[in-house]
Amino acid sequence: MEPRIQLLCLVVLIQVYVIAAVTDSGDVAALNSLKNSWRNLPPNWVGSDPCGDDWVGIRCTNSRVSSIKLGSIGLEGQLSDDISSLTELQILDLSQNQGMTGPLPASIGNLKKLTNLFLNDCGFTGRIPGTIGSLQQLVYLSLNSNNLTGQIPPSVGNLTNLNWLDLSDNQLEGSLPVSDGTTPGLDKLVKTLHFHLGQNKLSGEIPEKIFSSNMALIHLLLDGNELTGPIPSTLGLVQALLVVRLHNNSLSGNVPSNLNNLTNLTDLYLSNNELSGTLPNLTGMSSLQTLDLSNNGFDNSVIPTWLSSLSSLTTLRMENTHLQGRVRTDLFSLPNLQTIELKDNQLNGTLYIGTKFSNQLRLVDLQNNDITDFKETGAQNIKIKLAGNPFCQETGRTKNYCGQPPQSNSTSLFTTPLSNCPPPTCSSDQVYSPKCMCAHPYTGTLYFRVIFFSDLENQTTYSALQDSLMQFFKSNQFPVDSVSLSNPRMDSSKFLLLNLSVFPYGQASFNRTGVSMIAYAFSSSSYFPPPPPYTLYGSYFFNGDVYNYFSDEPKNSKKSTIGIIIGAAGGGSVLLLLLLLAGIYALRQKKKAERASIESNPFGMISIYYCSIFKLIAYKLYWPTVVHVRGFVVGLTVQSDGIWD
Structure with a gap:
């Protein structure tokens, strides 16, 4: 030769x-530094080539790290400044790792190409760094369910491509930031669809300037804060709104008269505030499905006639709203009505629900009113609660209406049934799947912020959700054999909670890739609940439990x-x-x-x-x-x- x-x-x-x-040397150095500050890493995070060796959770583009997806794998440690060296990073998902603690580094603002940032359901503390506003390509920002403090940085207003802003369930305080000519604010986020800011300590008034007619906002969630002052009339300008949750604050004054301009609105929660004046006239809100005005200081009023025009209404709650007079029979004939709760008012006369009541009606709660008589109709599927009314003080009244009914066992409301399985023979740490397999499921809790039903005993609604989950997992080739739902219940925020168990396909347990795939699908809302005709579930989040049974643990590390x-x-x-x-x-x-x-x-x-x-x-x-x-x-x-x- x-x-x-x-x-x-x-x-x-x-x-x-x-x-x-093939991995860029700078990215290798950054990942190795992160390795030194994290525990419970995937076993294959060894060697000097994360891209070429397919490190679990790492994806690369042209030798640069472009994606880190390590959700719910039990990571522990802190997010150090080294993350800022991964300048080609587009997706960072460390969600559902409660062992990830400490502050968010200011250097995170150097990740200029980041589009998806999921740090939800971790243990992060301290302030949200103002440099977060430098991530101008960001589409999803989920920092919910941490222990973050301080104010919402005004620089968030620079995130003009943001679709999803979720800062809920933290300890954030101070006022809602709006622009003032020199600094940005939330009013600049005209493309953002979701403001999820509930369950914090936000205070002050809701600024008029925060809303405008050119906003694309569909979900406004400010519940569970310390907000005061009136509801701004500019809220009525945001025509795209579907869900408004302002309950559990200290809002006062009259409800804006232009609120009925929001004809697309499906959920309106104003309960547990200090609102006053006349009841709002919501005529024309034909899409409204849930209306909750309970526990406010409205003027004395009869049941408003405009309620009968809300043809989509499934749930009506007007507890302690100073209602008086008779309960009109036509109220019960709304075609989709499932629940009506009017307790703690001054309603009087005879209760008669008529013969044309909704075939979906399951609960009528009129406790602690002045009802003197009840004309029965023979309806067997409707719970009538009349305790605390003069009607129940007469001797011989049936306890079905006048007694305090026992609390429902939420576990018995629904649990995914087994498929004609023989008696289980699983080991003590395994669970019997709906398909009769002993396995270690990945478990957690689904929190639905928005639901379009109130009858928690209707098992069809859960079966539809279960089928939808499996269809998603199969169509996207997730290593999932079956899912199980159980224990439906409502919390104090009016969220629907469901226990979820996801069973692995073809083996007894998931590897880390399988679990992180599921975690990312939920954090990013890649999975969306059932389409019509079962459009029963809306916005949600998922908090996963710690998984201790990974199949990719090394057998012999030595x-x-x-x-x-x-x-x-x-x-x-x-x-x-x-x-x-x-x-x-x-x-x-x-x-x-x-x-x-x-x-x-x-x-x-x-x-x-x-x-x-x-x-x-x-x-x-x-x-x-x-x-x-x-x-x-x-x-x-x-x-x-x-x-x-």
């Missing part, structure tokens, strides 16, 4: 040996480590020998040596053929043990006294 071709083959061998290390060391040592020796030979050969070449072109050599093509064979062998033998020495090889080539001339 001609000397020049021999050198060419030698260099090809070296290049093949080193090219396998042997595995020894193997890695031996492989690396052997590979390094071979590489060193190749480099040494190349250096000696290059130094011995004379600048004025005769050169003949490869094309004029009749054996040139044969040499190239052998070189290709060597290349193939090198790929097979040395791919697993690679190092970054490309720069050294280039240096040798440059110093070889014009060898390529």
Whole structure:
């Protein structure tokens, strides 16, 4: 083989040996620094090539780390400044790792290409850094369910591409930021669809300026804060709104008269405030399904006639709203009505629900009023609650209406049934799946902020959700065999909670990739609840439990480590020998040596053929043990006294 071709083959061998290390060296250094500050990492986070070695949760584009998805794998530690070196990062998901604590680093603002940031359901503390406003390509920002404090940084208003803003369930305080000519604010987020800011300690008034007619906002969730003052009339300008939750605050004054301009609104929660004046006239809000005005200081009023025009209404709650007079029969004939709660008012006369009541009606709660008589209709599926009325003070009244009914056992309301399974024979730490398999499911709680039903005993609604979940997992090739739902219940925020168990496919437990796939699908809302005709569920979030049964735990970590060391040592020796030979050969070449072109050599093509064979062998033998020495090889080539001339 001609000397020049021999050198060419030698260099090809070296290049093949080193090219396998495809991860950018700066990204490798950043990930190694993060490794040093995190615990419970995936077992395959070893070696010097995260991209080439397919580290769990790491995805790369052109040798740069572009995605980190490590949701719900039990990570512990802090998010250090090293994350800022991953400048090509587009997705960062560390959600549902409660062991991730400490402050969010200000350097996170250097991740200019970040589009999805999911740090929800962790243990992060401290303030949200103002540098978060530098992430101007951000579409999803989920920091909910942490222990974050301080104010919402005004710089959030710079995130003009934001679709989803979720800062709920923290300890955030202060006022809602709006722009003032020099600093941005929430009013600048005209493209954002979701403001989820509930369950914090936000205070002050809701600024008039925060809302405008050009906003795309569909969900406004400010419940469970310490907000005061009136509801701004500008709220009526946001025509796209579907859900408004302002309950559990200290809002006061009249409800704006233009609120009925929100004709697309499906959920309106104003309960547990200090609202006063006349009841709002909501005529024309034909899409409204849930209306809750309870526990406010409205003027004395009869049941308003406009209620009968809300043809989509499923749930009406007007407890302690100073209602008086008779209960009109036509109220019960709304076609979709399931629940009506009017307790703690001054309603009087005879209760008669008529004969044309909704076939979905399940609960009528008129406790603690002045009802003197009840005309029964023989309806068997409707719970009537009349305790605390004069009607129940008469002797001989049935306890079905006048007693305090026992609290329903939420576990008995629904649990996914087994598929004709034989008696279980699972070990003590395994669970019997709906498909009769013993396994370790990934579990957690689904929190639905929005639901379009109030009858928690209707099992069809849960079956539809269960089928929808399985359809999503199958169509996206998730390693899921079956799912189980149980224990439906409402919390104090009027969220529907459901226990969820997801069972692995083809094995007894999930690996880390499987769990993080599920966590990401929920955090990013990639999974969306059932479409029509079962449009019963809306916005939600998922808090996963710690999973302790990963199938990719190393079986014998000592042997595995020894193997890695031996492989690396052997590979390094071979590489060193190749480099040494190349250096000696290059130094011995004379600048004025005769050169003949490869094309004029009749054996040139044969040499190239052998070189290709060597290349193939090198790929097979040395791919697993690679190092970054490309720069050294280039240096040798440059110093070889014009060898390529």
